[in-house]
Amino acid sequence: MANPNLPYLRPTTELWEPLRSSSPRPSTALGLLFSSQNGTHVINKLTNFLRTQYLQYGFREVLTPTIYKKSLWEISGHWQNYKDDMYEVTGRGATGESGGEIGEEESYGLKPMNCPGHCLLFKSQNHSYRELPVRYADFSPLHRNEVSGSLTGLTRVRRFHQDDGHIFCRPQQIKGEIASALGFVEMAMNTFGLGPYRLVLSTRPESDYIGTLDMWDNAESQLREALDSTGQEWTLNEGDGAFYGPKIDIQQRDSAGKYHQLSTIQLDMNLPQRFGLEYQVAEGEEDYNPETPGVATPILIHRAIFGSLERFLALLIEQHGGHWPFWLSPRQAIILTVNQDEAVLRHAEEAAAKFSGFRLLANDGTSKPPRPLSSVDPTFLVDLDTSAQTLGKKIQRAKQMKYNLIFILGPRDVADGGISVDITGQLQSKTDIGGQELQKLVQSQLGESALKNPKAVKLKLEEVHPLLVEFEKNFL
Numbered sequence: 001m002a003n004p005n006l007p008y009l010r011p012t013t014e015l016w017e018p019l020r021s022s023s024p025r026p027s028t029a030l031g032l033l034f035s036s037q038n039g040t041h042v043i044n045k046l047t048n049f050l051r052t053q054y055l056q057y058g059f060r061e062v063l064t065p066t067i068y069k070k071s072l073w074e075i076s077g078h079w080q081n082y083k084d085d086m087y088e089v090t091g092r093g094a095t096g097e098s099g100g101e102i103g104e105e106e107s108y109g110l111k112p113m114n115c116p117g118h119c120l121l122f123k124s125q126n127h128s129y130r131e132l133p134v135r136y137a138d139f140s141p142l143h144r145n146e147v148s149g150s151l152t153g154l155t156r157v158r159r160f161h162q163d164d165g166h167i168f169c170r171p172q173q174i175k176g177e178i179a180s181a182l183g184f185v186e187m188a189m190n191t192f193g194l195g196p197y198r199l200v201l202s203t204r205p206e207s208d209y210i211g212t213l214d215m216w217d218n219a220e221s222q223l224r225e226a227l228d229s230t231g232q233e234w235t236l237n238e239g240d241g242a243f244y245g246p247k248i249d250i251q252q253r254d255s256a257g258k259y260h261q262l263s264t265i266q267l268d269m270n271l272p273q274r275f276g277l278e279y280q281v282a283e284g285e286e287d288y289n290p291e292t293p294g295v296a297t298p299i300l301i302h303r304a305i306f307g308s309l310e311r312f313l314a315l316l317i318e319q320h321g322g323h324w325p326f327w328l329s330p331r332q333a334i335i336l337t338v339n340q341d342e343a344v345l346r347h348a349e350e351a352a353a354k355f356s357g358f359r360l361l362a363n364d365g366t367s368k369p370p371r372p373l374s375s376v377d378p379t380f381l382v383d384l385d386t387s388a389q390t391l392g393k394k395i396q397r398a399k400q401m402k403y404n405l406i407f408i409l410g411p412r413d414v415a416d417g418g419i420s421v422d423i424t425g426q427l428q429s430k431t432d433i434g435g436q437e438l439q440k441l442v443q444s445q446l447g448e449s450a451l452k453n454p455k456a457v458k459l460k461l462e463e464v465h466p467l468l469v470e471f472e473k474n475f476l
């Protein structure tokens with residue numbers, strides 16, 4: 001019965017397998033995540049969202065190794081201070097017995113953070129002051145050998161990913177970079193409907209800090225100015241900065257008024273020195289130092305917006321309670337057929353392909369593949385239930401699975417080229433604060449009556465894909 005032109009649609013039987021969970025809830029074993037297709041779909045949405053923003057914010061994504069020799073971790077200081085929390089890996093090596101080169105180091109460490117790798121990358125090229133800031137982004141997996149008692153669900157795991165970024169800049173560029181990072185935070189928090197949040201500045205410790213007083217005063221005053229320019233409230237944590245630089249913490253307030261750490265923007269005057277990083281600077285420039293003629297040491301800024309993606313996923317799961325907004329949802333839409341008439345089934349399959357944004361195979365008897373989809377062709381997850389179950393049961397099932405949009409298609413729709421849709425699932429998703437934006441969009445796209453009677457909104461088939469694009473484009 002399946003239409004040979006539409007071989008990609010998800011088979012109906014899959015939808016009637018035992019329902020275990022209505023929201024993406026990946027399982028962990030010893031702090032190691034196995035994520036189902038649904039959880040992975042959400043995480044991919046997060047990384048795609050960030051990748052798109054990175055182009056605007058001047059970040060370029062890089063790829064760096066997962067393991068490094070012990071000697072690198074000694075340069076970065078991790079081996080001396082952080083070894084217990086790292087996984088040590090034995091390479092082929094020193095004796096030559098296991099086939100490696102004699103003298104080659106045997107010990108490696110799995111990276112717990114990306115900074116040392118990014119320092120190596122920066123060092124591998126010459127940099128003029130004109131091309132700074134250099135901004136690297138990295139989604140590499142990170143490993144930390146946490147004690148098992150400290151592992152909690154998705155919020156603390158042994159293998160995780162950060163939306164990690166490192167900025168190498170001139171001292172006078174700190175303010176601009178911090179202001180841009182704070183703007184990024186605000187944009188992300190608004191888009192995901194998170195907040196309110198507060199900003200906390202931690203400054204130079206009393207003693208045992210590196211660098212000169214001048215460097216600290218200059219950096220701190222730029223951080224203050226960047227904070228002031230946000231127009232948001234911020235607080236001071238005097239003397240609570242790390243020995244290598246001041247930082248800004250972003251803390252989210254929950255409904256009980258308690259604050260939770262989200263992300264951190266950390267200045268670093270230590271790693272660039274340990275790695276001997278430098279850039280060329282011309283005489284007469286503000287950062288020209290006669291003691292090191294022609295070269296200067298960059299400032300490093302560590303920054304993450306979501307922090308750990310796994311932890312951020314946990315936060316979103318809690319926030320949405322299974323009612324994902326359409327743009328993040330792993331169950332965006334489903335089409336239910338009223339009966340199993342051949343015309344209805346064919347119409348339903350064609351509708352599913354159209355709504356998904358899939359291309360059809362050539363209809364010339366050959367099995368030539370369709371033209372490829374480009375990254376700007378919007379595609380959606382549209383499931384299809386053409387089973388012999390009663391419509392009542394199918395609707396109940398689809399609601400249980402928390403589809404955002406439930407389309408119902410019967411013989412009358414075949415005749416008039418239309419379809420009816422229940423949008424209550426989408427209206428239940430807490431996309432924006434209060435849901436005003438979603439209501440406005442529904443009203444403008446579907447009319448006032450759609451909000452009054454959201455269970456049966458009548459649409460033309462052609463109107464559906466553009467509507468889905470609007471949800472996606474507006475992060476609803």
Ligand SMILES: [Zn+2]
Nearest residue numbers: 113114115302
């Ligand atoms: Zn870092």
